[in-house]
Amino acid sequence: MDAAAIRRALRRIAHEIIEANPDLASVVLAGIPSRGIEIAHRVASFVLDIAQTPIASGVIDIAMHRDDVGTRAELPIVRETRLPLPLERRTVIIVDDVLFTGRTIRAAMDAISSFGRPARIQLATLIDRGHRELPIRADYVGKNLPTSRSEKVRVRLEQTDNEPDAVWLIDA
Amino acid sequence: MNWTRKDLVGLHELSADEINFVLQTADAFKEVGTREIKKVPALRGKTLVNLFIEPSTRTRISFELAALRLSADVVNVTAAASSLTKGETLLDTARNIEALHADILVLRHNSAGAAHFLAPRLRTSIVNAGDGAHEHPTQGLLDLYTIREKKGRIDGLHVAIIGDIRFSRVARSNIFALTKLGARVTLVGPSTLVPREFEQLGVTVSHTIDDVLPSVDVVNLLRIQHERQRKEYFPGLGEYIRLFGLTKRRAELLKPDCLIMHPGPINRGVEIDSAVADGPQSVILDQVTNGLAVRMAVLYLCGGVPR
Numbered sequence: 366m367d368a369a370a371i372r373r374a375l376r377r378i379a380h381e382i383i384e385a386n387p388d389l390a391s392v393v394l395a396g397i398p399s400r401g402i403e404i405a406h407r408v409a410s411f412v413l414d415i416a417q418t419p420i421a422s423g424v425i426d427i428a429m430h431r432d433d434v435g436t437r438a439e440l441p442i443v444r445e446t447r448l449p450l451p452l453e454r455r456t457v458i459i460v461d462d463v464l465f466t467g468r469t470i471r472a473a474m475d476a477i478s479s480f481g482r483p484a485r486i487q488l489a490t491l492i493d494r495g496h497r498e499l500p501i502r503a504d505y506v507g508k509n510l511p512t513s514r515s516e517k518v519r520v521r522l523e524q525t526d527n528e529p530d531a532v533w534l535i536d537a
Numbered sequence: 538m539n540w541t542r543k544d545l546v547g548l549h550e551l552s553a554d555e556i557n558f559v560l561q562t563a564d565a566f567k568e569v570g571t572r573e574i575k576k577v578p579a580l581r582g583k584t585l586v587n588l589f590i591e592p593s594t595r596t597r598i599s600f601e602l603a604a605l606r607l608s609a610d611v612v613n614v615t616a617a618a619s620s621l622t623k624g625e626t627l628l629d630t631a632r633n634i635e636a637l638h639a640d641i642l643v644l645r646h647n648s649a650g651a652a653h654f655l656a657p658r659l660r661t662s663i664v665n666a667g668d669g670a671h672e673h674p675t676q677g678l679l680d681l682y683t684i685r686e687k688k689g690r691i692d693g694l695h696v697a698i699i700g701d702i703r704f705s706r707v708a709r710s711n712i713f714a715l716t717k718l719g720a721r722v723t724l725v726g727p728s729t730l731v732p733r734e735f736e737q738l739g740v741t742v743s744h745t746i747d748d749v750l751p752s753v754d755v756v757n758l759l760r761i762q763h764e765r766q767r768k769e770y771f772p773g774l775g776e777y778i779r780l781f782g783l784t785k786r787r788a789e790l791l792k793p794d795c796l797i798m799h800p801g802p803i804n805r806g807v808e809i810d811s812a813v814a815d816g817p818q819s820v821i822l823d824q825v826t827n828g829l830a831v832r833m834a835v836l837y838l839c840g841g842v843p844r
Contacts (some may be wrong), residue, residue, distance in 0.1 A: 426565060429579040429607075434841040440540055443565040443579075443837065479574040 374507030379411030467501035567830035677710025692719035700759030
């Protein structure tokens with residue numbers, strides 16, 4: 366996937382979010398560090414562009430909500446969560462770059478619930494590569510990318526990585 | 538940065554990068570304290586034992602709350618209630634605690650080097666909660682965290698540490714960490730409690746408080762550690778207060794934005810006047826609040842590091 370394809374995919378997600386959420390003022394985009402944050406910002410600016418409505422965005426850190434601390438090769442770095450509060454009666458859309466096992470998303474939902482009880486939680490992802498280990502699906506998908514478990518999906522984004530936008534499928 | 542330490546024994550052995558990394562991690566945990574549900578599952582299923590051979594309220598409660606907010610299970614052991622009173626050695630006590638599958642041992646001990654002694658002998662993480670007059674690393678970290686939060690930086694600041702430096706583990710941890718992060722440190726007190734030898738640690742020593750106060754960005758006041766002094770180091774409290782107490786009048790020498798810190802417990806009317814301790818420049822209670830976030834960070838890092 367190149368920069369143009371990523372742009373089209375995120376713009377389409379913005380359209381879908383507008384369509385599914387008549388009350389855009391109640392929507393919060395919650396990006397998962399680090400690329401989810403950049404994707405959330407881009408989707409928010411597409412929404413502003415298309416619907417002329419600003420949409421709130423924030424950061425949801427999942428490191429301290431993981432259930433595998435101590436068993437991973439590296440200790441995940443924890444970051445501050447920043448969400449517009451209160452979340453009551455709002456729709457929180459979790460935004461990430463790649464949806465894989467679903468465990469990150471479970472941790473994100475757990476983190477969100479420690480801030481309050483939003484009306485709805487939805488999920489937007491640039492890439493859905495399959496292989497779910499939990500009953501989780503995305504509401505907005507940039508691209509479905511069938512993969513084998515041994516392959517790796519490499520995402521690069523301009524702001525986060527200082528490289529041109531691209532998605533590769535790599536044989537690991 | 539990639540954290541690789543299972544233990545926190547002192548700030549002397551940490552690099553500037555490691556200290557900054559703990560402070561950044563504490564930023565994330567400070568935010569948890571603002572949530573409706575102030576608890577995260579990061580250390581769920583892990584067990585922490587607070588082994589306190591010396592009395593403490595603030596530090597023990599702070600470690601206990603930090604562990605509970607990380608969803609760890611906590612057991613508290615005090616010297617009086619432990620088999621140390623029956624002649625068991627510290628190492629045997631610690632090995633027994635490890636045999637009960639404790640993941641983190643928080644140790645407060647009256648002997649310098651106690652944590653340093655246990656750390657390489659156990660798989661359990663050892664977190665030093667104060668060892669004699671040696672180090673109190675989490676206090677040093679929370680002091681730095683508070684300075685960085687209020688001043689926006691550490692580098693280039695001038696910090697005065699005033700009082701009983703000789704017997705203070707808080708002073709040592711602060712000296713190591715502050716100098717590593719680029720602060721200038723001046724120690725102030727009577728020559729018996731602030732010997733010139735401290736200059737070898739890269740700090741300035743002064744015996745005249747009024748010369749130092751006008752130029753500093755932070756004053757950190759220390760309590761006279763009567764429990765560690767085996768003889769008299771100054772003629773009397775009255776004289777100490779007159780020469781080194783941060784009285785209301787003396788506090789007027791400070792820059793208006795100078796922070797006033799104290800690790801507690803405070804002896805009101807001795808090292809600090811009540812009006813100063815409760816005044817607008819005092820960040821003493823912020824230190825306590827920040828201590829929780831800093832200890833969560835330390836427990837998360839040492840307890841979560843891959844084995």
